Each structure stands twice: as structure tokens, then as C-alpha cells.
Amino acid sequence: MEIGVCVKRVPMVGGKIVLTPDEQEVDTRLSGFTISPHEECAVEEAVQITERLGGIVSVLTLGPAEAADQLRDALALGAKRAVLLETDGREWGPIATAEAIVAEVRRHAADGPGYDLLLCGNEAADTGDYQVGIRVACALGWPCVTGIKNLEITETGGQATARARREFQGGEETFEFGLPAVIGVKEGINLPRYPSLPGRLRAKRAVIEASEPQWRDDGLRKRSLRVPATQRKQATVLGTGADAVPALVGVLDEWGLLS
Amino acid sequence: MTVLCLVEHDADGPADASLRALTFAAKLAGAGPGGPVPVAAVLFGPADQVPGDALAAYGASSAHVVEPGHLDGYAPQAWARALAGLAAQVGAAAVVAAATDRGNEVMAYLGALTGLPMAANCVQAEPGDDGTYQVVRHRWAGLLLEEASLTGSPGLMTVATEAVPPAAVAEPVGALPVHPYAPSLSDDDLRVRATQTAGHSSGASLATARVVVGGGRGVGGPDGFAPLEELASLLGGVVGVSRVVTSEGWRPHRQQVGQTGTKITPELYLACGISGAIQHMAGCGGAKHIVVVNTDPGAPILAHADYAVIGDLGEVIPALVAALRARSASA
Numbered sequence: 197m198e199i200g201v202c203v204k205r206v207p208m209v210g211g212k213i214v215l216t217p218d219e220q221e222v223d224t225r226l227s228g229f230t231i232s233p234h235e236e237c238a239v240e241e242a243v244q245i246t247e248r249l250g251g252i253v254s255v256l257t258l259g260p261a262e263a264a265d266q267l268r269d270a271l272a273l274g275a276k277r278a279v280l281l282e283t284d285g286r287e288w289g290p291i292a293t294a295e296a297i298v299a300e301v302r303r304h305a306a307d308g309p310g311y312d313l314l315l316c317g318n319e320a321a322d323t324g325d326y327q328v329g330i331r332v333a334c335a336l337g338w339p340c341v342t343g344i345k346n347l348e349i350t351e352t353g354g355q356a357t358a359r360a361r362r363e364f365q366g367g368e369e370t371f372e373f374g375l376p377a378v379i380g381v382k383e384g385i386n387l388p389r390y391p392s393l394p395g396r397l398r399a400k401r402a403v404i405e406a407s408e409p410q411w412r413d414d415g416l417r418k419r420s421l422r423v424p425a426t427q428r429k430q431a432t433v434l435g436t437g438a439d440a441v442p443a444l445v446g447v448l449d450e451w452g453l454l455s
Numbered sequence: 456m457t458v459l460c461l462v463e464h465d466a467d468g469p470a471d472a473s474l475r476a477l478t479f480a481a482k483l484a485g486a487g488p489g490g491p492v493p494v495a496a497v498l499f500g501p502a503d504q505v506p507g508d509a510l511a512a513y514g515a516s517s518a519h520v521v522e523p524g525h526l527d528g529y530a531p532q533a534w535a536r537a538l539a540g541l542a543a544q545v546g547a548a549a550v551v552a553a554a555t556d557r558g559n560e561v562m563a564y565l566g567a568l569t570g571l572p573m574a575a576n577c578v579q580a581e582p583g584d585d586g587t588y589q590v591v592r593h594r595w596a597g598l599l600l601e602e603a604s605l606t607g608s609p610g611l612m613t614v615a616t617e618a619v620p621p622a623a624v625a626e627p628v629g630a631l632p633v634h635p636y637a638p639s640l641s642d643d644d645l646r647v648r649a650t651q652t653a654g655h656s657s658g659a660s661l662a663t664a665r666v667v668v669g670g671g672r673g674v675g676g677p678d679g680f681a682p683l684e685e686l687a688s689l690l691g692g693v694v695g696v697s698r699v700v701t702s703e704g705w706r707p708h709r710q711q712v713g714q715t716g717t718k719i720t721p722e723l724y725l726a727c728g729i730s731g732a733i734q735h736m737a738g739c740g741g742a743k744h745i746v747v748v749n750t751d752p753g754a755p756i757l758a759h760a761d762y763a764v765i766g767d768l769g770e771v772i773p774a775l776v777a778a779l780r781a782r783s784a785s786a
């Protein structure tokens with residue numbers, strides 16, 4: 197079984213998001229880069245599935261050359277193969293991104309057995325488009341479900357099936373379908389491991405397969421970004437330690453929370 | 456021309472998120488360059504259970520219903536297929552849904568089936584003369600707003616419902632006409648379908664709780680949560696936590712508040728031992744009041760809070776619990 201995991205390089209924003217002066221990007225001069233926690237869990241889930249059932253994990257990303265760092269992070273955690281769909285740094289929309297991923301999936305299938313399962317994050321941390329995985333699945337004619345917080349893959353007689361569960365209105369709903377498929381996972385599906393030292397060394401030496409898909413316009417065009425106006429408050433300090441408790445009780449009472 | 460709005464239901468009728476989506480749809484329908492157009496709700500379920508009055512109150516002037524005989528339960532691609540068919544039938548100008556798990560999923564499928572772009576988590580949209588929509592949408596879970604233009608007809612959008620309060624319309628239609636719709640579905644459309652939907656858990660949910668007692672790294676470990684649980688139950692609320700707490704395995708992820716957890720909208724969020732990282736604040740910006748308990752008077756969360764107690768939560772929370780118990784004993 198080969199599982200492809202789609203990850204996206206995004207700025208690691210700290211205490212505050214700062215924009216570039218042209219209001220087109222997040223200013224990343226002082227920030228590092230990372231991937232969404234959902235995608236970290238997708239990598240971990242894929243590694244766990246192959247530890248159980250055999251096979252390999254491939255990690256793929258569409259992004260600038262520097263996105264190789266995020267691929268190497270995933271290699272250090274147990275992915276074996278890394279694919280970079282290299283861009284010139286321009287932002288790609290979800291339709292164009294999905295097309296480039298589909299082209300990679302088809303190319304890979306032409307060279308061998310291809311992917312049996314693609315895992316995505318539920319949504320990318322930056323654009324939050326909630327759709328790349330579904331567009332990939334529909335183009336390939338594969339089933340897809342998102343928001344998954346529990347996944348069981350079983351193989352019987354050469355056919356693999358997925359049993360995928362997610363939260364629904366305080367309860368849960370379950371989906372079952374055959375592979376190949378695309379599944380969007382959410383943080384909480386597992387607790388990602390930390391990279392091992394041998395893992396890091398292996399990742400450093402690994403060869404990354406790179407190609408350069410052609411950018412194309414998407415139907416959703418960004419004009420500008422802005423930080424929403426929030427009423428910044430400054431908390432009134434009620435006091436220190438347990439001595440502040442009577443004042444705190446007074447505030448809760450005033451808000452009608454103690455009746 | 457019509458604006459279609461997917462309406463989901465929960466145990467009590469139309470989901471609150473869907474009433475917010477209807478509010479968004481009604482506003483969009485009223486702003487058409489050629490004058491106002493009607494809003495039609497789209498529901499999946501028995502026709503005799505369509506909540507006509509509620510839909511009308513929030514601006515729908517008709518409803519299309521796909522009954523269980525045609526499509527039973529939740530199947531995202533089949534729901535999208537039905538929306539695509541209806542959009543073609545009524546000549547929809549836009550199709551809108553709440554940005555719930557199902558709403559985002561169905562609308563992404565609709566985008567994929569039709570080849571149209573889809574804008575997720577919109578807070579505002581205005582139709583332009585040239586058939587494009589000028590939208591404002593959330594990025595970074597609402598920490599940033601994006602101004603974008605959306606092309607394609609119909610315009611496909613999901614609504615960031617925490618930013619759009621439900622608003623009843625001034626003149627609702629009297630009796631809402633309900634039209635049954637029979638989608639034509641292929642086997643592939645039904646490949647992914649919810650086979651079991653487990654009953655709703657009884658306890659108050661994090662998303663809808665009136666009081667949330669938050670615990671972060673400052674709680675110190677899995678054993679530190681008992682006083683927070685006790686406080687939450689005294690206040691009729693639930694415990695929420697930061698990502699540090701779930702990634703350390705101290706508490707399950709379903710209790711996480713924030714960008715990749717749950718968005719909460721309580722009357723009171725009492726955040727204990729939480730620094731206030733922006734990804735955490737993305738989940739609690741909807742709280743009416745925030746009170747902080749933190750050892751550090753410089754913690755960023757103080758800039759979002761009404762009141763703060765500076766001190767060790769291991770001392771403050773048990774003292775608060777004791778004070779509340781004494782109060783109710785003497786009352």
C-alpha cells in the first residue's frame with residue numbers, strides 16, 4: 197500500500213499576524229514555517245497505517261522550493277518518498293492546486309501501482325478553502341470524506357476498505373467505502389510522534405522528486421488581506437491569588453452567572 | 456434567478472447555523488443588480504417535517520425538499536448532485552450553505568462536480584454587475600479577512616456563521632410553498648454515505664455551553680483538571696482546553712478550543728493558565744466575557760479579557776470553588 201499525504205507550507209504565526217505593506221501576504225520575515233496541525237496528524241496516521249499493514253508513505257506538497265523543508269520534516273517522521281510540485285512563490289487557488297495534485301497522482305500511477313490512499317488535512321491553515329481534497333477525489337473518480345477523527349483501514353483478499361468516523365452534532369457519523377480514496381483528517385485523530393535522530397538524518401539525505409506545474413488563474417481571486425478590527429481591551433486586574441476571589445465572585449454575580 | 460440555501464436540521468428543527476446562512480442568503484438576494492431575487496431553502500428529509508414558518512421568518516420564500524425515498528441520510532456527493540440539479544432548474548444566481556462540516560463538504564463537492572470555484576467561510580458578499588461576487592471571507596480561521604472576487608455562475612459560498620447573527624425578515628411569506636425534488640443520482644454519488652449516525656451525547660456541548668472554564672499548560676498535568684471540572688459544573692458549564700493540553704495527551708481533543716478545535720460562544724470564558732496564542736483566540740473571540748487566571752500579568756490573553764486574577768490557578772480555582780459552595784450553602 198502506498199499512502200500519499202498532502203501538506204502545505206504556511207507561516208508559523210506567533211502572537212500576532214502582520215501583513216506586508218501591499219496587504220497581499222502575511223509578513224514572514226520574522227516567522228518560521230510549518231504545516232497545519234491537521235496535516236501533521238495526516239502524516240502520523242499514514243505512518244501508523246503502513247506500520248500495521250505494510251507499504252510506504254509519500255509526502256507531497258505544492259509550494260516554493262523552500263517547501264522542501266516541510267517535506268523533510270515529514271520524512272523524519274517516517275515518510276519514505278517526497279514530491280515537490282514547485283511554484284514560483286505565487287499563491288495558487290484550490291482548483292489549480294487540485295489539478296496539479298491530480299496530475300502527480302496520474303503520473304505516479306503510470307510508473308507503478310500508484311497511490312492507494314491520499315490523506316489531506318481538513319483545511320489548510322492559511323487559506324482555509326476546505327476543498328482541495330474533494331476536488332482531487334472527484335477528478336480521479338475516488339470517494340472522499342472530510343473531518344475524520346477516527347480511521348480504520350482493513351485489507352481482505354486484496355481489497356482495502358476504509359471505515360471513517362467524525363463528530364456530528366454531539367454524536368458521531370460513520371462512513372465506509374473502498375480504496376483508493378481521499379480522506380481529509382482533523383487534529384485529534386492521533387497524537388503525532390516526535391522525529392527520531394536517525395529519522396532526521398535520513399530525511400536530510402533523502403532525494404526529493406521535483407517538477408514544475410504551470411500556474412493558472414482560479415475563479416476566486418484575492419484582492420487584499422486585512423486584520424479584523426477587534427476591540428482590544430486591557431483586563432482590569434481584580435487582585436492577586438486567592439485574595440481576589442471575593443471580587444471575582446462579585447463580577448460573576450453581576451453578570452447573572454450565579455443564579 | 457434565485458439564491459438557494461442548504462438548510463441542515465438538528466434535534467430541535469433547523470440548525471442555528473443554517474438560520475444564519477439563510478440570513479446571509481437573504482441579504483445577498485436583496486442586493487442583486489437587477490433588483491431583489493427570492494431565496495429558496497433546500498432540505499433533505501420528509502416533506503411534512505419542513506419547518507416552513509422558521510424558514511420564512513429568516514427570508515426563504517419557498518423550499519425544495521429531497522425526500523428519503525429519493526435519498527436517505529447524508530451522502531455528500533449525492534447532496535451536491537441534488538443542489539446542482541436544483542440550481543440548473545431554478546437558474547440559481549448563488550448557492551449558499553453554513554460552513555459546517557457538512558456544509559463545507561457538500562459545497563466543495565458541488566464546486567468539484569460543476570467545475571465552479573467555491574468561497575468558504577464568507578462573512579459578506581455583494582453581487583457585481585459583471586456576474587462576479589465581491590466577497591469578504593475568513594482566512595486563518597478568522598484571524599485575517601480576505602477581500603476577493605468570486606467568478607462563476609452560480610456563485611458558491613459557505614458562511615462563517617459565527618460572524619453572521621441570525622436576523623428575521625420584516626415581511627415573511629405567509630405559507631411557505633414546499634416543492635419535492637427528485638434528483639437523478641448515480642451509484643457513484645452514493646458511494647460515500649453516513650452508515651450510522653450515533654445519538655447525541657447528553658452533556659452540554661463545548662460549542663453551545665453558556666460557561667466554559669478553560670485550562671492550558673498552566674494546569675500542569677492531567678491531574679490538575681479536577682478543580683476546573685468542579686468549577687465548571689458549579690457554573691453549569693464545561694471544560695475547554697488549549698492545544699498544549701491535548702497534544703500532551705492530558706485531555707481529549709474534543710475539548711480543544713481554537714483554530715483547529717472548537718469555536719465557542721459562551722457568556723463567560725474563564726481562561727486559566729492559558730497564554731492567549733492567536734490560534735487559541737480564534738476559537739474564543741465569540742465569548743461575551745473573558746476572565747483570566749494567570750501567574751503572568753504580561754500574558755497576551757489579558758489584552759482580550761475583561762478581568763484578570765494574577766496568581767497560581769492551583770490556589771485561585773479551589774478558593775473560588777470553596778467560595779461558590781459557601782455561597783450556595785448560605786442561600
Ligand SMILES: Cc1cc2nc3c(=O)[nH]c(=O)nc-3n(C[C@H](O)[C@H](O)[C@H](O)COP(=O)(O)OP(=O)(O)OC[C@H]3O[C@@H](n4cnc5c(N)ncnc54)[C@H](O)[C@@H]3O)c2cc1C
Pocket residue numbers: 208209230231232233321670671672673674696697698699700711712713714715716717727728729730731732733734735738748749750751754766767768769
Ligand atoms: C496552525 C496552528 C493551529 C493551532 N490551533 C490551536 C488551537 O486550536 N487551540 C489552541 O489552544 N492552540 C492552537 N495552536 C497552538 C498555539 O499556538 C499555542 O501553542 C497554544 O495555544 C498554547 O497553549 P497554552 O496557552 O496552554 O500554553 P502556553 O502558551 O505555554 O501558556 C501557558 C500559560 O499559563 C500560565 N501559567 C503557568 N503556570 C500557571 C499557574 N500555575 N497558574 C496560572 N497560570 C499559569 C503562563 O503564564 C502562560 O501564560 C495552534 C498552532 C498552530 C501553528
Ligand SMILES: Nc1ncnc2c1ncn2[C@@H]1O[C@H](COP(=O)(O)O)[C@@H](O)[C@H]1O
Pocket residue numbers: 201202203204205232234235256257258259290293315316317318319320321323324325326327328329
Ligand atoms: N499547496 C498544497 N500542497 C499540498 N497539499 C495541499 C495544498 N493546498 C492544500 N492542500 C491539501 O488540501 C487540504 C485542504 O486544503 P484547502 O482546501 O486549501 O483548505 C490541506 O490540508 C492539504 O492536505
